[in-house]
């Protein structure tokens with residue numbers, strides 16, 4: 001058994017494989033985006049997901065103000081985009097220079113080539129520790145043409161092969 005503290009928890013979570021998404025927002029608060037693995041489905045009635053957002057992220061105030069966001073789940077081969085949106089080095093302008101973007105219902109940017117994208121309106125926010133848990137009602141979905149997915153596991157990216165259905 002391991003003592004539970006911030007470090008041992010982070011180490012344990014490194015063994016928790018997860019899809020990698022780009023979370024974007026746009027509106028009066030400005031256009032922002034960052035990489036997130038803490039995205040989870042909540043319920044299909046009404047279709048709702050959540051994303052856990054560090055309050056220290058530059059994107060946080062914009063997301064709170066715009067009240068809309070899009071989750072673009074990365075495909076195999078989009079690791080570079082995760083890196084650009086997942087660090088503090090690139091400005092928001094430089095981040096959006098990577099990849100091609102369009103919009104669906106809410107105006108939040110949708111990444112071309114993602115495996116799937118969920119366009120959401122914020123319906124609830126819960127604060128816990130360092131993060132805001134942001135619940136979004138999904139108002140539009142886009143299935144990308146990419147075949148294989150991407151997961152982050154053991155602090156590294158791995159391709160997840162999608163079976164070809166008969």
Ligand SMILES: Cc1cc2nc3c(=O)[nH]c(=O)nc-3n(C[C@H](O)[C@H](O)[C@H](O)COP(=O)(O)O)c2cc1C
Nearest residue numbers: 034035036037038052053054057058059086087088
């Ligand atoms: C693979 C990966 C997963 C991440 N998951 C999250 C997450 O779920 N929530 C979060 O707030 N930040 C997450 N981050 C960190 C943010 O992407 C990072 O802090 C980003 O620089 C924030 O940008 P901003 O401050 O410009 O908003 C993750 C980073 C990486 C590389």
